[in-house]
Amino acid sequence: MSRLPRIKHVRAFVVKNDGTGGGADYHDQGDGHWIDDHIATPMAKYPEYRQSRRSFGINVLGTLVVEIEAENGVVGFAVTTGGEPAAYIVEKHLARFLEGRDPSEVEKIWDQMYFSTQYYGRKGLVVNAISGVDLALWDLLGRLRQEPVFAMLGGAVRDELIFYATGARPDKAKELGFIGGKMPLHHGPAEGEEGLHKTIAELEAMRNACGDDFWLMFDCWMALDLNYATRLAHEAHKLGLKWIEEALSPDDYWGYQALKKNAPKGMLVTTGEHEATRWGFRMLLEMECCDIIQPDVGWCGGVTELQKISALADAKGVLMIPHGSSVYSYHFVVTRHNSPFAEFLMMAPGADEVVPMFHPQLIGEPVPVNGRLKVPDTPGFGVELNRDIALHRPYARP
Numbered sequence: 001m002s003r004l005p006r007i008k009h010v011r012a013f014v015v016k017n018d019g020t021g022g023g024a025d026y027h028d029q030g031d032g033h034w035i036d037d038h039i040a041t042p043m044a045k046y047p048e049y050r051q052s053r054r055s056f057g058i059n060v061l062g063t064l065v066v067e068i069e070a071e072n073g074v075v076g077f078a079v080t081t082g083g084e085p086a087a088y089i090v091e092k093h094l095a096r097f098l099e100g101r102d103p104s105e106v107e108k109i110w111d112q113m114y115f116s117t118q119y120y121g122r123k124g125l126v127v128n129a130i131s132g133v134d135l136a137l138w139d140l141l142g143r144l145r146q147e148p149v150f151a152m153l154g155g156a157v158r159d160e161l162i163f164y165a166t167g168a169r170p171d172k173a174k175e176l177g178f179i180g181g182k183m184p185l186h187h188g189p190a191e192g193e194e195g196l197h198k199t200i201a202e203l204e205a206m207r208n209a210c211g212d213d214f215w216l217m218f219d220c221w222m223a224l225d226l227n228y229a230t231r232l233a234h235e236a237h238k239l240g241l242k243w244i245e246e247a248l249s250p251d252d253y254w255g256y257q258a259l260k261k262n263a264p265k266g267m268l269v270t271t272g273e274h275e276a277t278r279w280g281f282r283m284l285l286e287m288e289c290c291d292i293i294q295p296d297v298g299w300c301g302g303v304t305e306l307q308k309i310s311a312l313a314d315a316k317g318v319l320m321i322p323h324g325s326s327v328y329s330y331h332f333v334v335t336r337h338n339s340p341f342a343e344f345l346m347m348a349p350g351a352d353e354v355v356p357m358f359h360p361q362l363i364g365e366p367v368p369v370n371g372r373l374k375v376p377d378t379p380g381f382g383v384e385l386n387r388d389i390a391l392h393r394p395y396a397r398p
């Protein structure tokens with residue numbers, strides 16, 4: 001048992017988006033933002049849901065803020081996607097496994113949060129909530145021990161992080177010093193051959209703008225079927241596409257296995273941002289579904305679970321490049337040999353300038369400069385909650 005003060009309170013807040021940006025629910029943006037402009041999705045088969053992902057509810061959850069206060073008044077926090085339903089799970093179910101406990105017991109607390117909710121959780125919203133609690137716990141531990149999270153994970157293996165950028169303007173990303181640009185896929189099977197031709201034309205234009213050596217990737221956000229994804233991969237290979245991301249449903253392990261076999265030699269198949277826990281990633285790895293796994297540390301189970309996921313990938317020689325999750329992934333990536341680069345999501349509406357990913361929720365949120373970032377060695381994840389945002393605690397307990 002450590003000498004740390006015990007956990008006194010766990011609190012779950014939601015944030016009303018006042019139009020200044022979605023924060024951790026980064027898809028919750030205003031009109032005209034690149035991230036909600038005719039992006040291919042599994043819902044695109046319904047024309048009424050094809051133009052905007054907000055139209056089918058991609059932003060319905062909103063941000064979850066988890067605060068964990070120790071007996072000595074020190075507070076750790078984290079943000080992720082989850083909103084009110086996740087806040088309910090935190091306050092009504094998960095808090096009981098933390099309050100009164102030693103904050104250093106991250107493994108036992110994670111095990112109790114997961115197996116107590118296994119009958120209704122395992123992936124998605126429940127594991128988002130578990131992730132939010134776990135991230136806040138690691139932040140609290142860092143503050144209590146006066147150590148950055150990366151120091152508690154084994155220390156940095158490199159001086160700085162290098163990033164690729166996700167957004168509609170890889171040409172701007174190149175100018176800003178990023179090592180590559182991942183584009184949203186705008187057209188899927190519902191738009192037939194015409195859509196495929198438009199996609200290839202977009203890629204060709206960006207290849208011409210960025211030159212032959214700049215990484216270009218497509219993020220397909222679960223929108224495709226195996227045949228379409230295979231055809232797209234072979235067409236895009238002619239233009240040097242580096243990887244095809246999340247082409248199929250996260251549950252179609254068999255489809256990914258076939259896509260990886262069918263893909264052109266030299267093209268990487270990647271997925272994982274909507275996968276969760278060591279068991280889900282074991283399936284992706286043992287079925288040889290992809291060349292890079294991309295867990296989101298705010299959705300896959302948090303730091304405690306990502307340690308296990310990353311080790312599984314490392315043992316199989318698979319890269320683990322987390323889905324963009326700001327400081328929560330930076331502190332992890334900097335400590336792992338099989339995470340040689342990171343993702344930065346361009347949250348400016350035009351994808352043409354670098355702004356903090358979770359703006360306006362995190363004070364001190366670091367951003368890459370010239371595509372690089374030295375992870376600050378301040379305690380915890382090194383950021384503070386912006387208490388000027390509209391925080392609301394819907395399930396406050398006495």
Ligand SMILES: C[C@H](O)[C@H](O)[C@@H](O)[C@@H](O)C(=O)O
Binds near residue numbers: 035166219221
């Ligand atoms: C750009 C993609 O459509 C998603 O919005 C993005 O958040 C995610 O898939 C990513 O890999 O960054």
Ligand SMILES: [Mg+2]
Binds near residue numbers: 219221245246273323
């Ligand atoms: Mg993605």
